[in-house]
Amino acid sequence: MEFRAQDIAEFLKGEVDGNPDVLVTTVSKIEEGRPGTLSFLANPKYEHYIYQTKSSIVLVNRDFTPEHEVAATLIRVEDAYQAMASLLEMYEQSKPQRVGIEDPSFISKSASVGENVYVGAFAYIGSNAKIGNNVKIYPHVYIGENVVVGDNTVLNSGVKIYESCRIGANCILHSGVVIGSDGFGFAPQSDNNYKKVPQVGNVVLEDNVEIGANTCIDRATMGSTIIRHGVKLDNLIQVAHNVEIGANTVIAAQTGVAGSAKIGENCMFGGQVGIVGHLSIANGVRIAAQSGINSTVKKEGTVLQGSPAFDYTPYQKSYVLFKNLPKMRTQLMELERTVKELKGE
Numbered sequence: 001m002e003f004r005a006q007d008i009a010e011f012l013k014g015e016v017d018g019n020p021d022v023l024v025t026t027v028s029k030i031e032e033g034r035p036g037t038l039s040f041l042a043n044p045k046y047e048h049y050i051y052q053t054k055s056s057i058v059l060v061n062r063d064f065t066p067e068h069e070v071a072a073t074l075i076r077v078e079d080a081y082q083a084m085a086s087l088l089e090m091y092e093q094s095k096p097q098r099v100g101i102e103d104p105s106f107i108s109k110s111a112s113v114g115e116n117v118y119v120g121a122f123a124y125i126g127s128n129a130k131i132g133n134n135v136k137i138y139p140h141v142y143i144g145e146n147v148v149v150g151d152n153t154v155l156n157s158g159v160k161i162y163e164s165c166r167i168g169a170n171c172i173l174h175s176g177v178v179i180g181s182d183g184f185g186f187a188p189q190s191d192n193n194y195k196k197v198p199q200v201g202n203v204v205l206e207d208n209v210e211i212g213a214n215t216c217i218d219r220a221t222m223g224s225t226i227i228r229h230g231v232k233l234d235n236l237i238q239v240a241h242n243v244e245i246g247a248n249t250v251i252a253a254q255t256g257v258a259g260s261a262k263i264g265e266n267c268m269f270g271g272q273v274g275i276v277g278h279l280s281i282a283n284g285v286r287i288a289a290q291s292g293i294n295s296t297v298k299k300e301g302t303v304l305q306g307s308p309a310f311d312y313t314p315y316q317k318s319y320v321l322f323k324n325l326p327k328m329r330t331q332l333m334e335l336e337r338t339v340k341e342l343k344g345e
Helices: 005-012 044-050 080-094 312-323 325-344
Strands: 015-017 037-041 057-061 073-077 178-181 186-188 194-196 202-205 216-218 224-227 303-306 309-311
Touching: 005 015, 005 057, 005 073, 005 080, 037 044, 037 080, 057 080, 073 080, 178 202, 202 216, 216 224, 303 312, 309 312, 312 325
Parallel strands: 037 057, 057 073, 178 216, 202 224
Antiparallel strands: 015 073, 186 194, 303 309
16 A cells, blocks of 8 residues: 555644655665655654665654755654654554454354454353454454453454453453463461462453563452553563552563552553562652562652662662772772781881
8 A cells, every 4th residue: 555745744744845745655664764665763863864764754853954965755743753653553454454253263152242353263252251342352362251351452362361351442462461360379388388279359451451472460369450541561571469550551571560569550660670569659650670669659750770679860879889899899908908008117
């Protein structure tokens, strides 16, 4: 499918700087641009690529002022990154949408399935499950009994949703996601063995949640593990039983959240963050990668780093000292030798 520069600009409410009739058929990164593709420039550190890119069209911010000649046609918009996201969304939606039920697959007679649903081969939908309209269920998905899946949700190949869990509308679950596996609950016994504590709760995902590949969200021991609307979880994240993650929070890969932790709204966590159970984190908190949180964070908007984590600015100052410790030790030993020599004299 071809798109003209002028048509793209009108869709994005932007302005064409160059040939309005140039055509593109796909997108590319600006550093790998080739004729017939569209790229974008949002981060100033990539500006040098715009003078050498072969892309036919480049989206730029309205205030961009080139220092050298640019061969590509520019489309000036308010926010090049957001504009590119809108174009990619339009491009994705223009692809043919799968519908229908492939064979072999299993759908319980007591399950209800909405309109325009796609069910891929070898998918399983258990008894009393409720599947909304326009849902995409790709091959090898397992949906247990009494599960609810909202409208327009996409369950990619290999997703497993255990019984009684609830998935909202407009959610995306990537391959290997497990929703509702048992929480890690074991009671120690007098003989040093452990007795499994039944996990009788469920998991609730609200609307517009996206879960990355191979992420696991455990069911509650009692009640619900809750992922509020708009949450985005990366790949390989562990969310334990009875955790609650507030609306529009984003968490990067390999983070682990222990049981009954309560995370606020609009938080941002880097990769490999570890969060101790039974604590609370206030709204808007940001946590740097590989940090460990072992106590409640009460102040909204706090920025933390380290393990155990503390305020970002003091941490950075402390780190400057820490990485200079070997040099400081050498200097101290030399000073000590000098003092001894002086005392000897």
